[in-house]
Amino acid sequence: MNDKLTTQNLIDNLAARHGISRRNAESFVKEFFSVIKDSLERERYVKIKGLGTFKLIDVESRESIDVNTGERIEIKGHTKVTFTPEAALKEAINKPFSQFETTVLNDNFEVNVSPAEEETIESDDMPEVPVEDSVGTLPTKTPADESENPMDETEESEKSQESDQSLLRDDSEISQRESSSSDKPTGLIDEPTDNQNESKSVVNKVEVYPKKDQSSLSGPMKWFWLFFLLILLLCGGVLTHTYFPDLFGRKSEQATKAYYDLDLTITDTVAKVDSTKPQVDSVLRDTLPAKMEAQVEVYEKNKQYDIVGTKATYTIQKNESLSDVSIKFFGIKELWPYIVKHNSDVIKNPDNVPFGTAIKIPKLTVKK
Amino acid sequence: MNNKEFTSKLADRLHIPLTEVNELMSFLIKDMTEQWMDGNSVNIQGFGSFEVKKKMERISVNPTTKLRLLVPPKLVLNFKPSSIVKEKIK
Numbered sequence: 001m002n003d004k005l006t007t008q009n010l011i012d013n014l015a016a017r018h019g020i021s022r023r024n025a026e027s028f029v030k031e032f033f034s035v036i037k038d039s040l041e042r043e044r045y046v047k048i049k050g051l052g053t054f055k056l057i058d059v060e061s062r063e064s065i066d067v068n069t070g071e072r073i074e075i076k077g078h079t080k081v082t083f084t085p086e087a088a089l090k091e092a093i094n095k096p097f098s099q100f101e102t103t104v105l106n107d108n109f110e111v112n113v114s115p116a117e118e119e120t121i122e123s124d125d126m127p128e129v130p131v132e133d134s135v136g137t138l139p140t141k142t143p144a145d146e147s148e149n150p151m152d153e154t155e156e157s158e159k160s161q162e163s164d165q166s167l168l169r170d171d172s173e174i175s176q177r178e179s180s181s182s183d184k185p186t187g188l189i190d191e192p193t194d195n196q197n198e199s200k201s202v203v204n205k206v207e208v209y210p211k212k213d214q215s216s217l218s219g220p221m222k223w224f225w226l227f228f229l230l231i232l233l234l235c236g237g238v239l240t241h242t243y244f245p246d247l248f249g250r251k252s253e254q255a256t257k258a259y260y261d262l263d264l265t266i267t268d269t270v271a272k273v274d275s276t277k278p279q280v281d282s283v284l285r286d287t288l289p290a291k292m293e294a295q296v297e298v299y300e301k302n303k304q305y306d307i308v309g310t311k312a313t314y315t316i317q318k319n320e321s322l323s324d325v326s327i328k329f330f331g332i333k334e335l336w337p338y339i340v341k342h343n344s345d346v347i348k349n350p351d352n353v354p355f356g357t358a359i360k361i362p363k364l365t366v367k368k
Numbered sequence: 369m370n371n372k373e374f375t376s377k378l379a380d381r382l383h384i385p386l387t388e389v390n391e392l393m394s395f396l397i398k399d400m401t402e403q404w405m406d407g408n409s410v411n412i413q414g415f416g417s418f419e420v421k422k423k424m425e426r427i428s429v430n431p432t433t434k435l436r437l438l439v440p441p442k443l444v445l446n447f448k449p450s451s452i453v454k455e456k457i458k
Contacts, residue, residue, distance in 0.1 A: 001406055001407045001408065002408065003403075003406075003408040003409070004408065004409050004410075004411055004417075005409070005410045005411065006412075010396065013399045014392070014396060014399065017395075017399070018392075018395045020392065028382060028384075028396070031381050031382055032393070032396065033415045034381075035374065035378050035381060036374075037414075037415060037456070039373075039374065041457065043369045045369060046374060047371055047374070048397075050393075050398075051400075052445075054447075056457060078458065079457045079458065080449075080457075081447075081449040081453060082447070083445075085444075085445045089401060089404075089445065090444070090445070092401055092404075093401075093405060093420060093445050094442050096443065097441055100425075100441070100442075101440065102437050102439050103438050103440075104436070104437055105427060
């Protein structure tokens, strides 16, 4: 593998393996190529059975650019020597790759594949490279940083999963390639040696395909994720509802606000109530009872009131809210928070006081 | 020059019978092929070198049908004429 043989090697082989004298072998080999050279020169075309055809081809002069200076350069017309191997020989040499065929591509791969690169086998690891390459164009490419162990790459489950999901080809074809690559003749399987060009081009493909993978992958997967998120949101909503029942509606906000206001007013005025009560009473006694009654009875929504006792008891009717009850007893609905405060042991949820709940209607006096 | 002419010319130059030339030729070519199949290159001084090169797979487009094809990777035999030969040709 990767050896460079010389005429001497050929001669030695000829002599050793085929029982030909060294002298004969040497003259034969040397003459063989000499005749090719001469005949080619003279007749411009030499065909050798089992080997191939040597031709002389004339090339016209063409304009080109000097790579270093960038100036226009003329490449003069010249004659070149070409060699085309015979069909059988081509097949024999391509044996490691013989099972591959040209296939029609469906729209599943990035076009951004690096152009065909020529590389000598000398620094290559052949069978592992075909696995790499074939796998590479199928979106199963593994990271190039592991280009030293392409065989291991193909076994990485993560990438194979991606390939399963996004490949259009038959899995059989892939497994065929992979298995065939592992069945390569031992002469070709070696410790992988790095080939910079190879890994670079592989890197190109690698960089290309994983991206493609991700985008093509998120197609069906995306829906699963969306669905999952939706479920999560719903659960979150339910949880917040159970733990924070007051989060719904402005009324509840007002209730909680009024609640706190009530607390403040009540605690602040506890002492005052006692002191003012006799005064209030005296004031009330001074005024006409009817008026007092009228005063007590007229409730205004922007005034602060104190709860001084229980005016009455009441049972909640069907579909009746606390604001309805407030209207019934106070004439305005805005005083319902006082009812809630007065019945804090009974009313757990001001928004929903069940039918039949017995509540005490507070006696309210205006806070001075 | 076809094969027949070539072998007869070789026979003349070496003063060996044609059958022997054919035999030797087949041995030589077989040996060389074996080397190439092993991935080795053959270098003939004053003539040129035969190398085995790997071609990467590529995507090509059939211009008429516009179908995109995936051409698989392959190994090819390459011949590089030596400078002596190139000079001679000029």
